Amino acid sequence: MAFMRNKWIKIIIIVFVAMVLYSLLPLVSFYFVKGASKNDNNQNALSELESNKGVYFSFIVFGDNHAGLCFNDAAAIKEIWHMNREDRHGKSPIDFVLNVGDVSLDGSRRDFQNYKKLQTLIKYPLISAIGNHDKPGLFKEFCGKKEFTFVNRNSYFIVLDNEVGELSEKQFEFLEEKLKAGQKYDNIFVAMHKPPFDPYQQEWYNMDTSPWAFRFRKLCAEYNVRMVFTGHKHMFKSEKFDGVENIVTGGGGMLIEIPEADGGYLHYVRVMVNHDYVTYEVRKVSPPFWEYVTYYFWKEMVYRVRNFLGNGYISGNDVKKVPLRVKDLNDREYWMIKK
Numbered sequence: 561m562a563f564m565r566n567k568w569i570k571i572i573i574i575v576f577v578a579m580v581l582y583s584l585l586p587l588v589s590f591y592f593v594k595g596a597s598k599n600d601n602n603q604n605a606l607s608e609l610e611s612n613k614g615v616y617f618s619f620i621v622f623g624d625n626h627a628g629l630c631f632n633d634a635a636a637i638k639e640i641w642h643m644n645r646e647d648r649h650g651k652s653p654i655d656f657v658l659n660v661g662d663v664s665l666d667g668s669r670r671d672f673q674n675y676k677k678l679q680t681l682i683k684y685p686l687i688s689a690i691g692n693h694d695k696p697g698l699f700k701e702f703c704g705k706k707e708f709t710f711v712n713r714n715s716y717f718i719v720l721d722n723e724v725g726e727l728s729e730k731q732f733e734f735l736e737e738k739l740k741a742g743q744k745y746d747n748i749f750v751a752m753h754k755p756p757f758d759p760y761q762q763e764w765y766n767m768d769t770s771p772w773a774f775r776f777r778k779l780c781a782e783y784n785v786r787m788v789f790t791g792h793k794h795m796f797k798s799e800k801f802d803g804v805e806n807i808v809t810g811g812g813g814m815l816i817e818i819p820e821a822d823g824g825y826l827h828y829v830r831v832m833v834n835h836d837y838v839t840y841e842v843r844k845v846s847p848p849f850w851e852y853v854t855y856y857f858w859k860e861m862v863y864r865v866r867n868f869l870g871n872g873y874i875s876g877n878d879v880k881k882v883p884l885r886v887k888d889l890n891d892r893e894y895w896m897i898k899k
């Protein structure tokens with residue numbers, strides 16, 4: 561019996577090691593990928609959209625891939641593999657991929673070179689906004705302009721630079737002028753790095769009481785912006801302000817520290833446009849197996865223990881359920897589970 565048990569343990573270990581090694585292969589081959597040309601920047605991506613016509617299309621939004629760390633790149637490679645399959649069956653064209661910033665780990669030249677390698681893997685035009693980790697000089701060199709507008713089919717897009725945290729008076733003037741210009745289109749979308757609200761509690765990032773955040777949200781509502789895309793917090797969150805959908809999509813690759821139950825998971829967002837209807841789907845992507853084994857499994861374990869002790873998740877589904885003893889109108893007692 562002991563012989564049989566040993567045999568099975570060996571098989572399990574071999575399968576486990578094989579799975580870990582297999583999941584590392586895309587990362588290994590990534591180091592031989594040649595990066596996209598510096599000319600393949602925002603300006604170039606926009607020129608590729610000019611001939612798009614019609615009122616049905618999709619695009620992909622992701623953020624905070626933080627290229628330059630093997631954990632981040634491996635996760636981004638896996639996300640890109642899924643993105644590239646989004647237009648299979650040819651039902652709806654994916655016109656472009658929009659990155660809402662923090663394209664680099666910490667703004668070094670090597671990080672940007674890694675980002676250009678990721679760009680090679682993406683089969684759609686790539687448009688990038690600047691994040692607070694992206695050094696402006698290098699961003700310009702590798703990704704091109706950082707504040708601009710563009711038209712794709714029936715929709716108008718405004719990309720802003722708020723890597724410093726808020727928008728200046730000059731930027732508000734630019735924004736309002738462009739929002740006016742966008743009124744003749746079916747949909748207006750705004751993208752920038754930092755959200756104009758607090759997507760997660762117990763964090764240093766506090767925008768809910770910032771004057772610029774109030775002004776920005778009101779302006780978006782006044783000019784009927786359809787959606788605002790941001791990142792910065794490494795999670796998914798969506799919230800509506802005056803009817804304007806604000807989507808935080810910061811799960812593009814960076815190691816995520818927020819618990820999964822609160823939105824801390826790898827993902828990208830696919831947005832579908834049909835005339836003036838706009839819907840979206842969150843595409844959750846599981847980490848590569850080796851990354852799950854070395855990081856994500858343990859991250860969740862820590863929160864599970866913290867949750868058991870009463871201070872883990874904030875808003876997730878796994879939040880502790882509290883049974884209540886209640887009475888109905890006929891005075892019958894029963895237990896009710898309250899989240």
Ligand SMILES: [Fe+2]
Pocket residue numbers: 624626662691693792793794810814
């Ligand atoms: Fe980030």
